[in-house]
Amino acid sequence: MAKSVEDLPYIPLMSESSAVNKTGVWRVIRPIVNQEECNQCYTCWKFCPDVAIQIDEEGNILIDYDHCKGCGICEAVCPKNCIEMVKEE
Amino acid sequence: MIQIRFHGRGGQGSVVASNILAAAAFLEEKWVQSFPFFGVERRGAPVTAYTKIDDKPIWDRSEITEPDYVIVLDASLVAVVDVTHGLKENGMVLLNSESKPEDIELGDGFRIATVDATEVAVAHGLGSKSAPIVNSAILGAFSKASGEVDIKSLEASILKMAPAKHKENAAAALEAYEKVQF
Amino acid sequence: MPMDVMTGNSAQAYGAKLARAEVVAAYPITPQTTVVEKLADLVASGEMKSQYIKVESEHSAMAACIAASATGARAYTATAAHGLALMHEMLIWAAGSRLPIVMGNINRAMAPPWSVWADYQDSIAERDTGWMQFYCQNNQEVLDTVIQAYKVAENHDILLPAMVMEDAFYLSHTFEPVDVPPQKDVDDFLPPYDPPIKLDVDNPVGLWALVPPDHYMEFRFKIAKAMEDSRKVIQEVDEEWEKKFGRSHGGLVERYRMEDADAAIIAAGTMSSTARVAVDNMRDKGKKVGLARLRVFRPFPYEEIRQIAKEVDSIGVLDRSYTFGHGGAFYTETAGALYQAPERPHVKNYVIGIGGRDIPPKEIEGILEKVLSKEDGGEVEWWGLRTSGSREVN
Numbered sequence: 001m002a003k004s005v006e007d008l009p010y011i012p013l014m015s016e017s018s019a020v021n022k023t024g025v026w027r028v029i030r031p032i033v034n035q036e037e038c039n040q041c042y043t044c045w046k047f048c049p050d051v052a053i054q055i056d057e058e059g060n061i062l063i064d065y066d067h068c069k070g071c072g073i074c075e076a077v078c079p080k081n082c083i084e085m086v087k088e089e
Numbered sequence: 090m091i092q093i094r095f096h097g098r099g100g101q102g103s104v105v106a107s108n109i110l111a112a113a114a115f116l117e118e119k120w121v122q123s124f125p126f127f128g129v130e131r132r133g134a135p136v137t138a139y140t141k142i143d144d145k146p147i148w149d150r151s152e153i154t155e156p157d158y159v160i161v162l163d164a165s166l167v168a169v170v171d172v173t174h175g176l177k178e179n180g181m182v183l184l185n186s187e188s189k190p191e192d193i194e195l196g197d198g199f200r201i202a203t204v205d206a207t208e209v210a211v212a213h214g215l216g217s218k219s220a221p222i223v224n225s226a227i228l229g230a231f232s233k234a235s236g237e238v239d240i241k242s243l244e245a246s247i248l249k250m251a252p253a254k255h256k257e258n259a260a261a262a263l264e265a266y267e268k269v270q271f
Numbered sequence: 272m273p274m275d276v277m278t279g280n281s282a283q284a285y286g287a288k289l290a291r292a293e294v295v296a297a298y299p300i301t302p303q304t305t306v307v308e309k310l311a312d313l314v315a316s317g318e319m320k321s322q323y324i325k326v327e328s329e330h331s332a333m334a335a336c337i338a339a340s341a342t343g344a345r346a347y348t349a350t351a352a353h354g355l356a357l358m359h360e361m362l363i364w365a366a367g368s369r370l371p372i373v374m375g376n377i378n379r380a381m382a383p384p385w386s387v388w389a390d391y392q393d394s395i396a397e398r399d400t401g402w403m404q405f406y407c408q409n410n411q412e413v414l415d416t417v418i419q420a421y422k423v424a425e426n427h428d429i430l431l432p433a434m435v436m437e438d439a440f441y442l443s444h445t446f447e448p449v450d451v452p453p454q455k456d457v458d459d460f461l462p463p464y465d466p467p468i469k470l471d472v473d474n475p476v477g478l479w480a481l482v483p484p485d486h487y488m489e490f491r492f493k494i495a496k497a498m499e500d501s502r503k504v505i506q507e508v509d510e511e512w513e514k515k516f517g518r519s520h521g522g523l524v525e526r527y528r529m530e531d532a533d534a535a536i537i538a539a540g541t542m543s544s545t546a547r548v549a550v551d552n553m554r555d556k557g558k559k560v561g562l563a564r565l566r567v568f569r570p571f572p573y574e575e576i577r578q579i580a581k582e583v584d585s586i587g588v589l590d591r592s593y594t595f596g597h598g599g600a601f602y603t604e605t606a607g608a609l610y611q612a613p614e615r616p617h618v619k620n621y622v623i624g625i626g627g628r629d630i631p632p633k634e635i636e637g638i639l640e641k642v643l644s645k646e647d648g649g650e651v652e653w654w655g656l657r658t659s660g661s662r663e664v665n
Binding site for chain 3: 104107108111112115120121122124125126127147148150151152
């Protein structure tokens, strides 16, 4: 809802990081990682424009579906072709 | 208000001279203002600078058109620049020249003083024969010829403000103080 | 050193040093160069504790100041003419971000034709960026105003950047006496910068993000409101300065011999210093004239100008720049303020001193005579323009 001039701070301010914006809802196709084929080169991790690819303790790739917008860059850059974009249901 | 106009060539130190003179008068508790007319200030090109000295704050910031004194750091400028333009009746021109004042022909209605500031500067190792830095010497001569600022104040401000060779510059001022003819 | 002789550019540098500017980012340009040379000397010698950032352009200088100020550091820069123009985008960014950066601008004419001499075209072209603008008339005012400007700018009701103007050569390279106040007294006057919101790695925030039409207007209104409120703060800060240091610079508009004046001129910068001599000469002849010095152009002191309009029958506005509309900026804004005023005196614009053309007292006396007579026709006149019919063509 629109705020009044009195209620707004003196500059546009987000008091939390942009992680609060759950951009995952924008997604129409989702990346699925074939963990058997993945050799953990992390090329996808470097290229993801939304920092939505994480690495777990064992070194496996994890997709943060709360923030992944489904752009498909990870699929395009994967040298092993082990990421596949599938239609959201 | 006493108004002094400097004529020199780029590299001779006219602008620094106008500032050192102002600083010397300031030491005598005067109000001062000095500034260059910033032209194409390249080595050898004609340069003009101004110093104003008064007992009260100086509000007029315009250029000096009717000086009480004109200081010419290079006598050859006389052929190129109208150095006495606007000079007040009975004002004074101080020239860096080997000639005696009575041999200088610049016109009537004002006094002439001369000093061989080039010889003095070179003797003190200030610049070279082709490009002597004569500003400290000519200021020493101005102190004696005009009586407007004490040589002691001048010496103090040279020692504080000369960009290099402080002692040599002060010594040059003292020597020119003794040698000026008027 | 309580009293010393120094140039206006040294006075800028000492102002920044006394204000304890923590970050200096600047790029040299005539006639500003000696400001940054002096600051570089002061930082290199350890006399001034500051981060000196070398940059490759004025646009980058302002970008660095914005970043520094956003983290809560007091930032300073200086420029002139084309350097200021190159900063244009970043000037708007600094003001919109509400960062109290202080910048010296050594007023120099814009090319072409190429010029290094004084006029106000550079800063007038930036009047709508949201920066406060102070125009100084002597080196003492330059030093004092740099410190005052931080105090105004950092006030939590204001939070706007400020330019402190000096006329090229007429102040920048002019030696004259300046009283340098003790650091301790300046520290008492100007506490450390403490912004309400800042970038801090321990408490991350996102600033200045995209604002949709729902709220953009409200944020811009806040800048306008802060600028309006700064009129009172500038006045108060100058009064506080006078109490502490014994000299005032006139707040927004400095009045000189305005008592019982029939006519007045409005002018700024060094020409208003010279204008005092012209006013004195006219008063000696029994002519009732006065001077209103526009010390501040942003915020615009419309109330002070309406007050002057109540007191005199005729006003001449002297502009050292031109808008390429209908007159100089000081004139158009004066005329704009007076249209809504109950009293509207005769007002005429004199465009003068463009590109550093010297302004001796007799020229201003000539204008004062015309203003006093009220018989001077036309609205805008380029005073002293050399035409084939003018009296003195060199």
